[in-house]
Amino acid sequence: MIAYVDMFSGISGDMTLGAFIDLGVPVEFLKEKLSLVLTGFQLKTTLVYKNHLKATDLVVDVIDQGRPSRNYKEIKALIKNSSLPDYVKRNSLAAFKKIAQAESHIHGQDIEIVHFHEIGGIDSIVDIIGSFLCVDYLGIKKVYASSIPMGSGSVTCSHGKIPVPVPATVAILKDIPVRESDATTEIVTPTGAAIISTLASSFGHMPEMIMKKVGYGSGKKETGSRLPNLLRIMLGDPLADEKYHNTVVQKQVIHVVKTNVDDMSPEILGFLMETLFENKALDVCYVPIQMKKNRPGIQIEIICSKHDLDNIVHILLTQSTSIGVRHHECDRCFLLREKAFIETSFGKLQVKKITNPDNSIRFVPEYDVAKTIAREKNMPLKDVYTQILIDASFHDPLHLTGTDVEYKTLK
Structure with a gap:
C-alpha cells in the first residue's frame, strides 16, 4: 500500500490525523495506543462538509489545561520509554527533532532544553505520534506528497505577531518544494511540516497507482482561499507492472x-x-x-x-x-547503483555495483581509478577496463550486503 498526501490547502497535525481517521483508522485504536505515552486528553471527531466534500474534523480535547509545554528532552524520554512500535518511535523522534532543531536555531537555545510552546502541548504530541500510528495501522509502505502551498499574512503566538509562514515552518521545510497559494493566513503549521517532511519520500506529482481509498481531514480556519480547508490522502496499490515493480x-x-x-x-x-x-x-x-x-x-x-x-x-x-x-x-x-571494492589483478579497487532489473549484478570500473592504473602501468586504458571486468566476473554478487563492501575473489 502506498499513499499520496495532496496538500491543496496546506497541512496541520489535526488535518493529517483527521484524514487518516477518515480512511478507516479507528479512534479507539488511537486512544489505546496513545495512552501508552500520555494521558489527559480525549479524541473527538465530527463529520463536516466543506464545498460539499465530506471530511473528518478531529479535536484533541485536553483535560489537563494547566500542564506546561514540554521541552525536547522531556518529549524524547516520553517516546523512548513507551511501548510504541519501533516504526512509530523512530519517526516520531525524527519529527520532533526537526521541530527542536528549528526552534533551537530561531531562539538561540540549547536543543535539549528548548520549549516548544504551542507545539509542545498534548494536542501536538497526539497529532504527531498518532499520525505515525495511523501509517503503521494502514500498512502504508511508502508515502508521496504534493508540493506544499504556503499561506500569507501573520499570526499571533506566545512571542507576539509573526509573519506567515512562521519561522519554524520555514526552517523545517528547507530543501522541500513549496509554492504560493491564495490563502491569507497560516495553512502549514510546524507540526504539519514536521509530519510530512518525515513521512514523504518525495514531493511532486501523484505516483501511478490503483486507487483504493480517499480520506479528507478538515482544518479549523477560514483561510481566505477559494479551495476548502481540507487535506486529502489517497491510498492505493502501486501498479503491478513487472518492468518497474522491481525495487531496483x-x-x-x-x-x-x-x-x-x-x-x-x-x-x-x-x-x-x-x-x-x-x-x-x-x-x-x-x-x-x-x-x-x-x-x-x-x-x-x-x-x-x-x-x-x-x-x-x-x-x-x-x-x-x-x-x-x-x-x-x-x-x-x-x-540501483552502489560503491563496492573488489580484489583485482591490480589490487583492491573501487567499482560500481549495478543491480539489473532481473536482480542480476554487474560491476563497472570507475574511470578515474582505471585511468590512474593505465598511467602507472603504462597500459592502454581499454586493456585495464577489460582486465577489471574479467576479475569482477569471479565475484559472487550474493555476498553483497550494502555499500562500501569488500569483495574477495572466489578461487
Whole structure:
C-alpha cells in the first residue's frame, strides 16, 4: 500500500490525523495506543462538509489545561520509554527533532532544553505520534506528497505577531518544494511540516497507482482561499507492472535545462562542464546543432534536481554566452547503483555495483581509478577496463550486503 498526501490547502497535525481517521483508522485504536505515552486528553471527531466534500474534523480535547509545554528532552524520554512500535518511535523522534532543531536555531537555545510552546502541548504530541500510528495501522509502505502551498499574512503566538509562514515552518521545510497559494493566513503549521517532511519520500506529482481509498481531514480556519480547508490522502496499490515493480528500478523527478550557443570557445565549454558537475549537475552533454543563419552551434543539456535548478541556471547564464535557457520537469528511471571494492589483478579497487532489473549484478570500473592504473602501468586504458571486468566476473554478487563492501575473489 502506498499513499499520496495532496496538500491543496496546506497541512496541520489535526488535518493529517483527521484524514487518516477518515480512511478507516479507528479512534479507539488511537486512544489505546496513545495512552501508552500520555494521558489527559480525549479524541473527538465530527463529520463536516466543506464545498460539499465530506471530511473528518478531529479535536484533541485536553483535560489537563494547566500542564506546561514540554521541552525536547522531556518529549524524547516520553517516546523512548513507551511501548510504541519501533516504526512509530523512530519517526516520531525524527519529527520532533526537526521541530527542536528549528526552534533551537530561531531562539538561540540549547536543543535539549528548548520549549516548544504551542507545539509542545498534548494536542501536538497526539497529532504527531498518532499520525505515525495511523501509517503503521494502514500498512502504508511508502508515502508521496504534493508540493506544499504556503499561506500569507501573520499570526499571533506566545512571542507576539509573526509573519506567515512562521519561522519554524520555514526552517523545517528547507530543501522541500513549496509554492504560493491564495490563502491569507497560516495553512502549514510546524507540526504539519514536521509530519510530512518525515513521512514523504518525495514531493511532486501523484505516483501511478490503483486507487483504493480517499480520506479528507478538515482544518479549523477560514483561510481566505477559494479551495476548502481540507487535506486529502489517497491510498492505493502501486501498479503491478513487472518492468518497474522491481525495487531496483528507481524513479526520480528531475529537471532538464537546455540552451543553444554559437559563439563559445571550446575551452570555455570544457570549463563550464566541470563547473556544472561540481555544482551537483546529474549529467551534462553537448550536442552539435545547426542554428539560424546556417551557423553551427552547440546545444547544452543538463539534468539536475529541483533543489539545484536555480543554481544551475545561474551558472549557465553566468559562465556561458547564453542569454536565455529553457527547462522542464521530467521523470527518469534508473538502476540501483552502489560503491563496492573488489580484489583485482591490480589490487583492491573501487567499482560500481549495478543491480539489473532481473536482480542480476554487474560491476563497472570507475574511470578515474582505471585511468590512474593505465598511467602507472603504462597500459592502454581499454586493456585495464577489460582486465577489471574479467576479475569482477569471479565475484559472487550474493555476498553483497550494502555499500562500501569488500569483495574477495572466489578461487
